[in-house]
Amino acid sequence: MAPSHISIPTKLPLLVVSNGVLFPGSTIRIPVTTVRNVNLVRSRLTSDSRLSSTVIGIVTKEPGKDGKGSTIHEIGTAGVVVQVTGTSWPRPVYTLLVTGLCRFRLVSIIQEHPYLMATIKQLEDLKNVDGEDDAQLAELVAEFKETAQKLIDMLDISVPGVAKLKTAVEQAPSQQLADAVAALIGGSLLERLQVLDALDVGARIRVTLPLLLRHIQKLKDIQEDKSEEKEKKNVQMIRLSRGGRNLSPMLDPPDDGDNDITDLAERIKSANMPEEAAKAANKELSRLKRMAPHMPEYSTTRNYLELLVDLPWSSSVKETCHITKARSDLDADHYGLEKVKRRVLEYLAVRQLRGDLKGPILCFVGPPGVGKTSIAKSIATTLGRPYHRMSLGGVSDQHDIRGHRRTYVGAMPGRVIQGLRSVKVKNPVMLLDEIDKLGSGIHGDPGAALLEVLDPEQNSTFTDTYLNLPFDLSQVLFVATANSLTTIPTPLLDRMEVINVPGYTQEEKVMIGHLHLLPKQLREHGLSNDILNMPKEVIATIIGEYTREAGVRTLERKIGALCRAVAVQVAESTSGKGETKTPQEVEVAEEQADLSGDANKVVVTAEGQAKEQALPQHQSTTQLREHLELPIVVDQKMIHNILGPPIFQSGLAGRVSVPGVAVGLAWTPVGGEVMVVEASRSPGDSGLTLTGQLGSVMQESAKIALSWVRQHAYLLQLEKDFMKDEEIHMHFPAGAISKDGPSAGVTILTVLVSLLSSRCVRPDVAMTGEITLNGVVLPVGGIKEKLLAAHRAGLTTVIIPAANKKDLTDIPNSILNEIEVVLVNTAGEVLTAAFEDGFPDIVPEDEAVMKTLRSKL
Numbered sequence: 001m002a003p004s005h006i007s008i009p010t011k012l013p014l015l016v017v018s019n020g021v022l023f024p025g026s027t028i029r030i031p032v033t034t035v036r037n038v039n040l041v042r043s044r045l046t047s048d049s050r051l052s053s054t055v056i057g058i059v060t061k062e063p064g065k066d067g068k069g070s071t072i073h074e075i076g077t078a079g080v081v082v083q084v085t086g087t088s089w090p091r092p093v094y095t096l097l098v099t100g101l102c103r104f105r106l107v108s109i110i111q112e113h114p115y116l117m118a119t120i121k122q123l124e125d126l127k128n129v130d131g132e133d134d135a136q137l138a139e140l141v142a143e144f145k146e147t148a149q150k151l152i153d154m155l156d157i158s159v160p161g162v163a164k165l166k167t168a169v170e171q172a173p174s175q176q177l178a179d180a181v182a183a184l185i186g187g188s189l190l191e192r193l194q195v196l197d198a199l200d201v202g203a204r205i206r207v208t209l210p211l212l213l214r215h216i217q218k219l220k221d222i223q224e225d226k227s228e229e230k231e232k233k234n235v236q237m238i239r240l241s242r243g244g245r246n247l248s249p250m251l252d253p254p255d256d257g258d259n260d261i262t263d264l265a266e267r268i269k270s271a272n273m274p275e276e277a278a279k280a281a282n283k284e285l286s287r288l289k290r291m292a293p294h295m296p297e298y299s300t301t302r303n304y305l306e307l308l309v310d311l312p313w314s315s316s317v318k319e320t321c322h323i324t325k326a327r328s329d330l331d332a333d334h335y336g337l338e339k340v341k342r343r344v345l346e347y348l349a350v351r352q353l354r355g356d357l358k359g360p361i362l363c364f365v366g367p368p369g370v371g372k373t374s375i376a377k378s379i380a381t382t383l384g385r386p387y388h389r390m391s392l393g394g395v396s397d398q399h400d401i402r403g404h405r406r407t408y409v410g411a412m413p414g415r416v417i418q419g420l421r422s423v424k425v426k427n428p429v430m431l432l433d434e435i436d437k438l439g440s441g442i443h444g445d446p447g448a449a450l451l452e453v454l455d456p457e458q459n460s461t462f463t464d465t466y467l468n469l470p471f472d473l474s475q476v477l478f479v480a481t482a483n484s485l486t487t488i489p490t491p492l493l494d495r496m497e498v499i500n501v502p503g504y505t506q507e508e509k510v511m512i513g514h515l516h517l518l519p520k521q522l523r524e525h526g527l528s529n530d531i532l533n534m535p536k537e538v539i540a541t542i543i544g545e546y547t548r549e550a551g552v553r554t555l556e557r558k559i560g561a562l563c564r565a566v567a568v569q570v571a572e573s574t575s576g577k578g579e580t581k582t583p584q585e586v587e588v589a590e591e592q593a594d595l596s597g598d599a600n601k602v603v604v605t606a607e608g609q610a611k612e613q614a615l616p617q618h619q620s621t622t623q624l625r626e627h628l629e630l631p632i633v634v635d636q637k638m639i640h641n642i643l644g645p646p647i648f649q650s651g652l653a654g655r656v657s658v659p660g661v662a663v664g665l666a667w668t669p670v671g672g673e674v675m676v677v678e679a680s681r682s683p684g685d686s687g688l689t690l691t692g693q694l695g696s697v698m699q700e701s702a703k704i705a706l707s708w709v710r711q712h713a714y715l716l717q718l719e720k721d722f723m724k725d726e727e728i729h730m731h732f733p734a735g736a737i738s739k740d741g742p743s744a745g746v747t748i749l750t751v752l753v754s755l756l757s758s759r760c761v762r763p764d765v766a767m768t769g770e771i772t773l774n775g776v777v778l779p780v781g782g783i784k785e786k787l788l789a790a791h792r793a794g795l796t797t798v799i800i801p802a803a804n805k806k807d808l809t810d811i812p813n814s815i816l817n818e819i820e821v822v823l824v825n826t827a828g829e830v831l832t833a834a835f836e837d838g839f840p841d842i843v844p845e846d847e848a849v850m851k852t853l854r855s856k857l
């Protein structure tokens with residue numbers, strides 16, 4: 001019994017196929033590659049599990065009438081998706097198995113994005129259409145079946161497609177007969193569309209019959225061909241035709257899958273690969289040809305081939321390196337950093353003269369926000385090479401660098417190869433950002449993999465595990481950045497030339513803010529100098545009260561916050577005081593701004609926040625002046641209103657005014673820090689206790705300092721038997737952060753002496769230096785950062801080891817003019833400088849120590 005009439009929805013999402021036709025009653029595989037089609041699969045098929053969502057319209061893209069462009073054929077087939085297979089990497093590629101239900105006519109397209117939707121008119125019923133035929137039709141059907149039988153007799157029935165054709169001819173109702181046969185024997189796109197367009201059953205059979213006859217003729221020709229070899233080839237071709245769909249591939253145009261393969265073959269030819277790679281690509285391509293598109297291996301092989309053809313095997317950009325241009329580019333983007341710029345220019349000049357890339361890899365080391373990344377970018381711009389940033393922070397798997405074996409599920413090439421694929425040239429500037437944050441886990445050491453990438457001797461044949469072919473990396477200019485050298489593996493460090501990028505002084509920050517950050521933020525917020533004026537003193541206040549950093553990143557954020565607030569003020573004044581727009585209004589404003597091509601943009605969102613959107617250009621400054629007093633000058637009050645109360649109070653006021661407290665200077669990967677070290681004494685017998693997550697070197701420094709104090713108790717005029725029934729507790733602030741290193745030696749000593757002698761340390765003094773048992777002060781690292789930190793904190797005297805005198809050449813005069821640097825050789829000299837009246841008895845003792853030491857040298 002025939003089922004009752006079923007209707008398909010009147011609005012259908014459309015899947016556009018470029019070279020195929022789905023006939024009602026037949027099932028085909030459709031590769032989905034275009035963006036709209038992928039969107040359709042994602043939103044209708046992979047995220048929605050309702051049955052109705054699996055009914056889609058399959059329409060064919062055909063060449064435009066005038067031979068230009070393409071149009072969508074107006075008759076399509078509604079189909080139900082019975083299977084979705086595919087992968088989403090490296091780009092989403094799905095394959096759908098779709099069964100045709102009935103024809104429809106497109107009425108109108110109602111949606112273009114994210115995928116096409118159309119209202120349609122159903123042209124056939126879905127019921128079983130085996131009804132009464134008139135006599136003429138019956139005759140036609142009989143003739144058609146007879147011809148089809150002839151074709152079947154000429155073919156090998158063991159081929160599944162032929163068996164399918166036989167079943168269709170014997171069992172399909174007359175209304176479906178032509179569709180079933182047309183689907184199986186193929187034909188050109190035009191011919192297949194003609195069958196689709198034939199709505200009347202008789203007409204459909206009449207259109208299909210010539211195709212059938214032509215097919216038979218072609219087969220006869222093949223069979224008559226006496227050449228044995230050719231015959232063999234033909235038989236083979238018939239057998240190979242996938243699923244029996246294309247029973248004579250010589251006649252049929254390639255379907256979508258084949259199109260894909262032809263396209264890949266073209267791309268392999270034009271990719272200009274080295275011989276070895278081309279060979280591998282062709283081998284993979286022939287494997288792909290033999291695979292059915294629904295096999296999981298099909299998509300992995302295809303992805304691999306896509307990678308091969310996408311890689312820049314031989315495309316490179318011409319380098320433009322003129323030292324004068326390089327100098328002006330670096331100067332234009334960066335204030336100060338003279339030493340760094342000089343070193344970069346030297347490097348570029350040497351490269352230009354030598355004409356090759358075999359040089360050390362530059363590694364910029366310094367605290368965050370000092371412009372390391374931005375210098376690397378400038379190098380790329382100067383050289384006219386594309387720039388690619390590879391963030392290595394947290395990478396702990398060597399496969400991230402070297403790629404996974406292709407046999408793994410979800411295998412990918414490593415980051416280097418992925419980077420080259422995205423920049424599309426083989427000679428980019430590749431920034432290895434945060435190379436000091438490379439981890440090492442159970443999946444091998446990524447540092448070791450990087451060695452291979454960076455070594456000029458090996459990298460011309462770098463073999464990514466996924467790619468499994470050598471790729472020449474010798475043209476890539478690698479530049480690295482790091483916050484600290486201590487965690488960079490030594491072999492890696494060996495291959496790099498380290499350039500220190502120290503923190504900025506207050507003055508430098510003010511100038512960077514004034515010359516670079518403010519103009520950048522104004523631009524980004526659609527403002528200008530005529531609208532917003534931020535004097536240098538204001539920038540200095542922001543630096544002093546809202547930032548504690550070696551770089552300028554927080555400063556940039558704070559300037560950005562002020563610009564945003566001004567943008568709101570401007571936008572409010574032009575759209576009515578205090579008026580905010582609804583999201584719809586914002587959208588309309590955005591659209592209008594888009595239409596008028598406005599570049600300057602400021603819009604207030606419904607929440608009253610300024611968005612970098614539309615400040616219509618016609619709102620010239622003159623017009624704005626009608627509503628506002630311009631320029632808006634940022635002052636202290638405005639800063640406090642917008643940024644809130646000051647976060648940092650300058651100086652260490654009051655903290656150093658009790659005995660047992662001194663200010664030390666520490667170096668951290670994020671710049672120098674001042675550290676107020678405190679100690680207290682209480683009854684007890686546990687000796688010296690240290691807290692603040694200290695490493696063993698620091699613990700030992702404390703013991704050394706205590707021993708020295710014990711030895712010199714008499715000269716220091718300390719009580720006899722001090723610490724007999726009492727214990728000392730010393731604490732280093734920021735207890736959550738672990739600290740280590742010997743440079744706190746002199747601070748610990750000063751704190752102990754201050755506590756035990758009950759004398760206060762001078763409140764304007766900070767210090768750093770390692771101390772030995774004999775009281776000799778040894779040099780330490782990070783002097784520039786430490787002095788900058790002391791200057792930031794408003795301290796005016798800094799005690800440093802005399803052996804660090806050489807480091808003072810790096811310190812800007814502006815700092816040296818404001819800070820008195822005391823160079824010390826011995827513990828006594830430290831104490832003399834740190835306490836108001838010093839310890840006069842200790843100094844002769846010190847001299848004796850120095851004398852003995854000198855005589856031993």
Ligand SMILES: Nc1ncnc2c1ncn2[C@@H]1O[C@H](COP(=O)(O)OP(=O)(O)OP(=O)(O)O)[C@@H](O)[C@H]1O
Nearest residue numbers: 333334335367368369370371372373374512516552
């Ligand atoms: N000397 C300078 N002149 C002009 N702008 C600077 C200067 N130094 C830093 N900047 C600006 O400061 C911002 C932060 O710089 P960048 O991102 O290069 O810092 P970084 O040192 O790479 O930090 P991280 O270690 O966190 O990656 C950028 O906008 C940059 O342009």
